Amino acid sequence: MDILVTGGTVFASRYTAEYFASAGNNVYVLNRGNRTQPDNTTPVIADRHALGNILKGRHFHAVIDVTAYNADDVNDLLDGLGSFDSYILISSSAVYPETIRQPFSESDKCGPNIIWGKYGTDKISAENALFSRVPDAYAVRPPYLCGPMNNLHREAFVFECAEQDREFCLPKDGEMKLQFFHIGDMCRFIELILRTKPSQRIFNVGYADPVSIKEWAELCYRIVGKTPKFRHVTGDIPQRSYFPFYDYEYILDVTAMNSVMRELTPLETSMQESYEWFRNHRSSIIRKPLMNFIDQNFGKEKP
Numbered sequence: 001m002d003i004l005v006t007g008g009t010v011f012a013s014r015y016t017a018e019y020f021a022s023a024g025n026n027v028y029v030l031n032r033g034n035r036t037q038p039d040n041t042t043p044v045i046a047d048r049h050a051l052g053n054i055l056k057g058r059h060f061h062a063v064i065d066v067t068a069y070n071a072d073d074v075n076d077l078l079d080g081l082g083s084f085d086s087y088i089l090i091s092s093s094a095v096y097p098e099t100i101r102q103p104f105s106e107s108d109k110c111g112p113n114i115i116w117g118k119y120g121t122d123k124i125s126a127e128n129a130l131f132s133r134v135p136d137a138y139a140v141r142p143p144y145l146c147g148p149m150n151n152l153h154r155e156a157f158v159f160e161c162a163e164q165d166r167e168f169c170l171p172k173d174g175e176m177k178l179q180f181f182h183i184g185d186m187c188r189f190i191e192l193i194l195r196t197k198p199s200q201r202i203f204n205v206g207y208a209d210p211v212s213i214k215e216w217a218e219l220c221y222r223i224v225g226k227t228p229k230f231r232h233v234t235g236d237i238p239q240r241s242y243f244p245f246y247d248y249e250y251i252l253d254v255t256a257m258n259s260v261m262r263e264l265t266p267l268e269t270s271m272q273e274s275y276e277w278f279r280n281h282r283s284s285i286i287r288k289p290l291m292n293f294i295d296q297n298f299g300k301e302k303p
Contacts, residue, residue: 001020001025001026001061001062001194002025002026002028002058002059002060002061003020003025003026003027003028003060003061003062003063003064004027004028004029004030004044004055004058004060004062004063004064004081004084005017005020005027005028005029005030005041005064005066006029006030006031006048006063006064006065006066006067006068006077007029007030007031007066007067008027008029008030008031008037008038008041008043009029009031009034009035009036009037009038010035010149010151011145011149011150011151011152011183012066012090012145012149012183012186013029013066013067014038014149015147015148015149015183015184015187016064016066016183016186016187016190017029017038017041018038018039018040018041019184019187020064020187020191021038021039021040021041022040023191026042027040027041027042028041028042028043028044028058028060029041029042029043029044030044030046030048030055030077031043031044031045032045032046032047033045048067048073048076048077048080049072049073049076050076051076051077051079051080051081052080054080055080055081055082056080056081056082057082058082059082059083059084060081060082060083060084060085061084061085061086061194062084062085062086062087062088062194063077063081063084063086063087063088064088064090064190065077065087065088065089065090066090068089068090068126068130069119069122069123069126070122070123070125070126071122071125071126071128071129073126074089074126074129074130074133075129075133078130078133078134086137086138086193086194086197087130087134087137087138088137088138088139088140088190088193088194089126089127089130089137089138089139089140090140090142090186091123091126091127091139091140091141091202092116092119092120092123092141092142093141093142093143093179093204093206093250093252094113094115094116094119094120094123095110095111095113095120095123095124095127095141096108096110096111096113096120096250097109097110097111097112097113098113098114098115098248098250102250102251103251103252103253104204104250104251104252104253105204105253106141106200106202106203106204106253106256110124110127111124115246115248127139127202131201135201136201137201138193138201138202138203139201139202139203140186140189140190140193140203140205141202141203141204141205141252142181142186142205142206143178143179143180143181143205143206143250143252144178144179144180144181144245145180145181145182145183145186146180146181146182146183146267146270146271146274147182147183147184147265147270147273147274147277148183148184148273148274148276148277149183149277149281150183150274150277150278151281151284151285151286152244152285152286153244153285153286153287153288153290154244154245155220155271155274155275155278156274156278156285157244157287157288157290157291158216158217158220158221158244159220159223159224159274159275159278160291161221161228161291162220162221162223162224162225162226162228163224163226165226166291166294167228167229167230167231168217168221168228168229168230168231169230169231169233169242169243169294169298170213170214170217170230170231170232170233170243171213171232171233171239171243171247172232172233172234173232174212174213174214174217174230174232175212175213175214176212176213176247176249177210177211177212177213177249177251178210178211178212178213178216178245178249179206179207179210179211179250179251179252180206180207180211180267180270181205181206181207182264182265182267182269182270184265184270184273185205185261185264185265186205188261189203189205189257189260189261192260192261193260196260198260200256203256203257203260204252204253204254204256204257205252205254205257206252206254206257207254207264207267208254208258210249210251211267213243213245214230217230219267219268219271220271220275223268223271223272223275224275231298233298237297241290241293241297242290242293242294242297242298243290244288244290
C-alpha cells in the first residue's frame with residue numbers, strides 16, 4: 001500500500017511510519033523536515049497548513065494522521081490531499097469528561113475534561129471535523145502509550161531512578177490505576193482496521209486491565225534489575241512535581257478493540273522494549289525537572 005503518515009519523526013508517529021515501512025508498504029511521511037527522517041520512508045517536506053498542490057496528484061491507500069490536534073489540522077490536511085481510500089485519526093482518551101461513569105465507552109458523549117483541558121476539547125474538534133467530511137473514517141482513542149521510541153519522561157524517569165538506586169516517591173498509597181497501550185499494538189490494530197474495514201468507526205484501545213502506579217514502578221525497577229524502596233507522598237504537594245502522571249485515574253472500555261484484536265503485547269515486554277530503546281537514546285528524552293524537585297524537597301535518601 002501507499003500510506004501517508006503525518007509526522008514520522010518522534011515516538012508514536014515515527015514508530016508508526018517505520019512499522020508500516022518494515023511491513024513492505026510505501027510509506028510517505030509529512031513533516032517540515034526539522035528532524036531526522038524515519039528509516040525506509042519517503043519524506044514529503046511541507047507544513048500541513050500550507051500544502052498547496054504537493055499532494056494533489058497522489059493517491060494513498062491509507063492516511064494515518066498521528067499529529068492532528070485540532071480541527072484546523074484535519075481540515076487543512078484534507079484540503080491539501082488528493083484521493084485516498086482510508087483515513088485513520090489517532091485521537092485520545094482525553095475526549096471523555098472526567099465526570100461520567102467509567103469505564104468510558106465509545107458511545108459516551110465527549111466533552112471537556114478538567115485534567116486535559118484544551119488538549120481534550122481540541123481532539124474532540126479534530127474528530128468532529130474529520131467525520132463531518134469523511135464519514136467512513138476511523139478514530140482511535142488510546143490511553144497512555146508506551147514502548148520503544150517513547151521520548152516522554154514517564155517510564156524513562158522511573159528507569160533513571162532505578163539505575164541510580166533512588167528511593168521512589170509514590171503518590172499516596174500507590175493504588176492509583178494507569179491504563180497503557182503498547183505502540184506496536186496500536187500499529188497492529190491500525191493494520192487490522194485497514195484490512196478488515198470494521199463497521200464501527202471509533203475505537204478505544206489499550207490493555208483491558210489497568211495497573212497500579214506501585215505495580216508499574218516495581219515493574220520498571222525490576223526490568224533494570226532493582227527493587228524500589230518507596231516514599232509515600234501525601235498532602236498538598238502537586239503530584240506532577242515529582243511523579244510523571246497527573247492525579248487522575250480513568251479506564252477505557254476496550255471490548256470493541258478486543259473483538260478485532262485479541263492478542264496484545266504483555267506490559268512487561270512493552271516496558272522491556274522501552275528500556276532497551278531508552279538505554280541507547282538517553283539524549284532523546286524530553287526531561288522534566290522531577291529529580292530536582294525531589295532532591296530539593298525530599299532529600300537524596302537512597303535505600
